[in-house]
Amino acid sequence: MPNKYLYTKNSNFLRFLDNLSADYRVFVPQETRKNYFWKEYKGSFQFSKYRTVTPIRQFFAPAIEHIDNYFSPDKSKEIKPFCIVGAKACDLGNALKMHDYVFLEGDIDASYKQMREKNLIISSDCTSFKETCFCLALGNMPYPETTFDLNISHIADGYFIEVGSKKGEETIASNKSLFEEAGSRMQTERENNRKRTVEEFRCQIEALEFPNENLLNGLIKNGHSDKLWAEEALRCVECGSCIMNCPTCHCFLLFDTKDKNGYFKGRIWDGCQYKNFTRVAGGASALRLREYRLRNRYIKKFEFFPERIKLYACTGCGRCVESCPAKIDIRKIFKTLNENSAKK
Amino acid sequence: MNIYLPNKATITNIIEETPAIKTFVFKPHESFSFETGQFIELTYPGIGEAPFTPSSDPNKKDAFEVTIMKVGKVTELFHKAKIGDVLGMRGPYGHGYPVDSLKGKELLIVGGGVGLAPLRSLIYALYNRINDFKKIVICLGARSPQDIVYKYLLEEFKKPKNVEFRLTVDRADSSWKGNVGIVTTLLEKLPLDIKQAKGIVCGPPIMMKFASLKLLELGFSPKNIYLSMEKNMSCGMGKCGHCRLGKYYICKDGPVFIFDDIKDMWDIWD
Numbered sequence: 001m002p003n004k005y006l007y008t009k010n011s012n013f014l015r016f017l018d019n020l021s022a023d024y025r026v027f028v029p030q031e032t033r034k035n036y037f038w039k040e041y042k043g044s045f046q047f048s049k050y051r052t053v054t055p056i057r058q059f060f061a062p063a064i065e066h067i068d069n070y071f072s073p074d075k076s077k078e079i080k081p082f083c084i085v086g087a088k089a090c091d092l093g094n095a096l097k098m099h100d101y102v103f104l105e106g107d108i109d110a111s112y113k114q115m116r117e118k119n120l121i122i123s124s125d126c127t128s129f130k131e132t133c134f135c136l137a138l139g140n141m142p143y144p145e146t147t148f149d150l151n152i153s154h155i156a157d158g159y160f161i162e163v164g165s166k167k168g169e170e171t172i173a174s175n176k177s178l179f180e181e182a183g184s185r186m187q188t189e190r191e192n193n194r195k196r197t198v199e200e201f202r203c204q205i206e207a208l209e210f211p212n213e214n215l216l217n218g219l220i221k222n223g224h225s226d227k228l229w230a231e232e233a234l235r236c237v238e239c240g241s242c243i244m245n246c247p248t249c250h251c252f253l254l255f256d257t258k259d260k261n262g263y264f265k266g267r268i269w270d271g272c273q274y275k276n277f278t279r280v281a282g283g284a285s286a287l288r289l290r291e292y293r294l295r296n297r298y299i300k301k302f303e304f305f306p307e308r309i310k311l312y313a314c315t316g317c318g319r320c321v322e323s324c325p326a327k328i329d330i331r332k333i334f335k336t337l338n339e340n341s342a343k344k
Numbered sequence: 345m346n347i348y349l350p351n352k353a354t355i356t357n358i359i360e361e362t363p364a365i366k367t368f369v370f371k372p373h374e375s376f377s378f379e380t381g382q383f384i385e386l387t388y389p390g391i392g393e394a395p396f397t398p399s400s401d402p403n404k405k406d407a408f409e410v411t412i413m414k415v416g417k418v419t420e421l422f423h424k425a426k427i428g429d430v431l432g433m434r435g436p437y438g439h440g441y442p443v444d445s446l447k448g449k450e451l452l453i454v455g456g457g458v459g460l461a462p463l464r465s466l467i468y469a470l471y472n473r474i475n476d477f478k479k480i481v482i483c484l485g486a487r488s489p490q491d492i493v494y495k496y497l498l499e500e501f502k503k504p505k506n507v508e509f510r511l512t513v514d515r516a517d518s519s520w521k522g523n524v525g526i527v528t529t530l531l532e533k534l535p536l537d538i539k540q541a542k543g544i545v546c547g548p549p550i551m552m553k554f555a556s557l558k559l560l561e562l563g564f565s566p567k568n569i570y571l572s573m574e575k576n577m578s579c580g581m582g583k584c585g586h587c588r589l590g591k592y593y594i595c596k597d598g599p600v601f602i603f604d605d606i607k608d609m610w611d612i613w614d
Contacts, residue, residue, distance in 0.1 A: 070349040070432060071389065106596070107347045107581040251585030254348055254578050258390040263432075265348050270584070278586060280576045281394065281416030284549060286589065286614040299590065307591050 005182040009158040012178040017041055017085065019175055024083035024120055027059070041085070047154045049128040050142075051088040051317055055247035059084055060099065060115045063244070067111065067254075069264040077111075081118035088126055090135050090317035092147040095247040098305055098313045102250045120171060123148035123164075125194060129201050132318030134331055136201055137210040140316055143194050153190040160190045208331050211338040216312060219337040220302040224295065228336050233290035235326035236273065242320035242328070243271030248301065248313040251277075272296045298333070347581065350387040350432030351376075355425055356407065361493040365458055366423055367399060367411040372433065378402055380469040381440025381462055381572060381600045385580050386410060387432030388425075392418045395577040397599070398436075399461035401468035411461035411493060437580035438599050441466050441544065441570065450479045450536045452564075454555045456527050456547025460484060460493050462572050463546050467501060474504045481534055483510045485527030485551070489520045508535060527551060528558045538563040546572040553613040556603055569603035573612065 008016065020026050021041060029036035029048035036052040059082040068077070103112035126133075126142035135142055144151045149168035152159040160182055163169050172179055211219060243249045253270040256263065270277060273293050279285040287293045305313040314330070321329045353376075357369035378384065380402045387393040394416070400409035414423045425431065443466075451470070455463040463484075470477060482501060486492040492513070502509040510530040512523035523530065527547070534541075543559045545552050552571055559569055575587035575594045582596035590609045592598065606612050 067348050068346050070387075071352060071430075102583050107583070109583065110346050250583070252579075253584065253586070254393070256387060256390055256392050263390040265346075265350075267348070267584075270586070272585065278576060280574070281419060284614060286575065288614065300585075300588065304588065304591055 004163050005187060006161040006163070006172065006179040007155075007158055007182040007186055008161060008179050013152075013159055014043070014045060016175055016178050017045060017083075018043070019178075020083045020120070020171070023081075025080050026083045026085060029086045036086075038084075045085065047124065047127075047152075047159075048086045048088075050126050050130050050133065051090055051319075052086075053319070053322075054245055055095070055317070055319065056084050056087050056091040056121075057095070057099065057247055057250075059119055061103070061109075061112050061250070061252070064268045065111065065266060066259075067265045067267055069259070069261045072262050079114070079118075081115065081120070083120040083122065085122045085124075086152075087121055087123045087144075087148070088317075089123070089140060089142060089144045090133075090315040091247045092121065092123055092144050093140065093315065094311045094313065095315050096147045097311060098248055098309065099250055101309050120167060121147070121149045123151045125151070125153045125190075125197070127154065127193065127197055129197070129204065130318060130322065131204075132321040133201070133316070134205060134208060134210065134318055135316035136198070136205045137208060137213065137331070138216075138312060138314060138316040139213045141194075142197055142201060153193065155186055155189045155193070160186050209335050210331055211334050213312075215338065216302050216334060217306050219334060219341060220298050222341060223337045224299075226337060226340055228333065228340065229291040229295045232328050232333060233294040236290050236294060236328060237326055238273055238275060238290065239325060240271055240273055241323035241325070242297070243273055244269060245319040245323045247315055247317055247319070248305075272300070294328070298330075348434075348579065350385070350393070350434045352430050353386075353433045355427050355429045355431065358425075358427055361411065361495075362491050364415075365411060365413045365491075365493055367409050367493075368422070368425070369400075369407055369409050370431070370433065371407050375405075376408065376433070376436075377405055378408070378436035379440040380443060380465045382436035382438050383574075383577070383580070383595075383599055384410070384433050384435030384437070385577070386412075386422070387434070388418050388421045389430075389432055391421055393432070394418045395437075395574070395580065395595075397462035397465065397572070397574075399464045401472070402465060403468070403472055411458060411464070413458040435580060437577070438595050439597070441469070441600050443469050446470070446542055447476045449477060450541040451477055451481070452531075452534060452536060452541055452543045452559070453480065453482045454527060454531070454543065454545045454547070454559075455483070456485045456551035456555075457487065457491065458493065459547030459551070459572070463544070464494055464497070466544065471504065474506065477506065479506050479508070479536060480504070481508045481510070481536060483512075483527055483530040485512050485514065485530070485547070487514050489513050489517055526554070528554050531555070531558050531562065534562070539565070541568065543569045544572075545569065549613045566604035566607055567602060571601050571603055571606070573598050573601055573606070 026041035030039040103109035123144040301313040352373040353370040359367040577595040582593040587594035
């Protein structure tokens with residue numbers, strides 16, 4: 001086993017990304033007015049302080065996808081995989097684990113499996129946080145601990161690299177000359193940086209009065225009839241931005257259409273905040289009211305997934321808060337549920 | 345083969361059941377078998393797909409039948425299809441009726457409207473081993489005499505000695521000489537040991553709701569009532585998210601559920 005910890009200079013890291021471009025479509029965060037967006041790598045890389053506006057799930061199961069033609073011979077699709085540079089902890093860990101459960105458990109979703117096997121995840125530590133970030137409140141750290149191939153932490157004039165998988169190890173091995181062994185002082189620097197970020201972040205988290213993470217499942221389970229759902233849902237305009245920006249939402253709709261090769265099956269991201277999500281022919285719909293739909297989203301993330309795979313399908317990225325035009329705020333919802341349950 | 349792609353199935357016969365309901369006989373191009381109560385996705389090529397529970401005998405391997413009511417965009421197109429047309433199909437999905445565990449029991453089957461489709465398949469499956477069951481009471485309801493599906497099979501359903509068959513319509517016409525009233529009116533004086541009997545209910549949600557409540561009132565255990573829940577399953581494999589009901593996916597954990605497992609959920613009848 002080669003060294004788990006490595007170091008590379010800024011200039012060598014760019015050469016590394018250049019090399020990766022031969023095998024991958026390399027995506028990096030690009031800053032626009034304090035927000036980071038995924039952009040294809042074009043020779044420059046900026047270390048992102050916090051998460052991107054959109055999650056990384058688009059690289060594994062795109063928002064709209066041509067699955068395959070049917071009633072015609074199979075054509076194997078060769079897709080150039082993605083290399084995602086600068087993914088943050090809130091897009092990894094539980095977010096990837098729950099996607100793996102959905103798409104790989106039982107019937108295997110071939111395109112997800114392919115992307116999952118072939119994509120390269122080069123994650124990075126958060127060195128700051130947004131006003132909407134609350135991963136710490138859910139017991140998650142603002143630096144990646146699992147499910148990455150390589151993780152980079154900004155130190156001195158370069159990057160401290162942690163190898164997290166066999167794939168990561170192989171990638172380093174084929175670019176050996178660009179990396180050197182990391183000294184223990186470098187690792188100390190990383191740990192100190194991480195500690196400092198967490199301390200600063202903790203002040204913001206404490207101000208939220210967010211209930212203890214272990215209470216969340218019970219608060220939703222016992223809060224189905226809370227009046228808060230109706231009150232909050234009144235402001236919902238059903239834009240779906242909480243769904244589309246969520247790293248753990250996975251729902252989709254299959255559709256049928258035609259192209260020059262014949263009939264094909266496609267899929268498009270869908271979600272339970274849309275009015276017709278549960279509508280059946282004839283008009284009945286289990287989630288016919290906005291309050292049912294809002295509550296349903298929390299049931300899925302804090303009841304369904306804990307029951308199935310013992311994890312919350314929420315990583316505390318705060319994108320649903322950031323993107324909601326109605327200012328529906330998951331952090332306030334849990335605070336209120338907690339207060340209301342204390343009154344009961 | 346990608347899990348979301350359909351195989352071909354050719355329509356070999358079409359039976360007009362009622363003005364709004366047709367039964368289609370399909371010959372699948374790939375080998376296909378199902379357990380009674382499981383469902384499939386039928387595809388109108390290039391347009392869309394919808395979930396249906398086959399209404400035919402699960403022991404018949406060379407063909408299967410689907411009874412379709414015209415209610416939406418895709419079902420309207422199915423109704424325009426002709427013998428010889430090739431449609432798409434994938435499945436079967438989910439868990440059907442637990443026929444083996446019904447052995448030695450007394451059964452009550454309650455069906456309404458096009459909800460008879462899965463029940464017809466179940467009836468075939470039960471009749472294939474009819475002596476395994478102590479007694480079967482079948483209670484069926486339809487809106488009006490002309491809305492009764494499988495009229496041509498009803499005499500056959502009555503044949504076994506251990507079967508009691510009851511039929512009612514919500515609204516009679518001048519030719520109707522049978523029972524009038526909703527299906528729950530048939531659930532009186534049941535010749536069954538209610539405490540032990542198994543109840544199987546399938547029909548429109550409102551009918552399933554009141555039939556289930558009636559069975560409970562009669563003394564059926566919630567553990568002995570089976571419901572066939574139908575939601576808007578899209579993928580059929582517990583991935584797309586549409587048909588989740590609390591902690592269950594209707595497609596994967598159902599569509600047949602024991603009432604006791606789902607009775608506390610607030611949205612099961614919607």
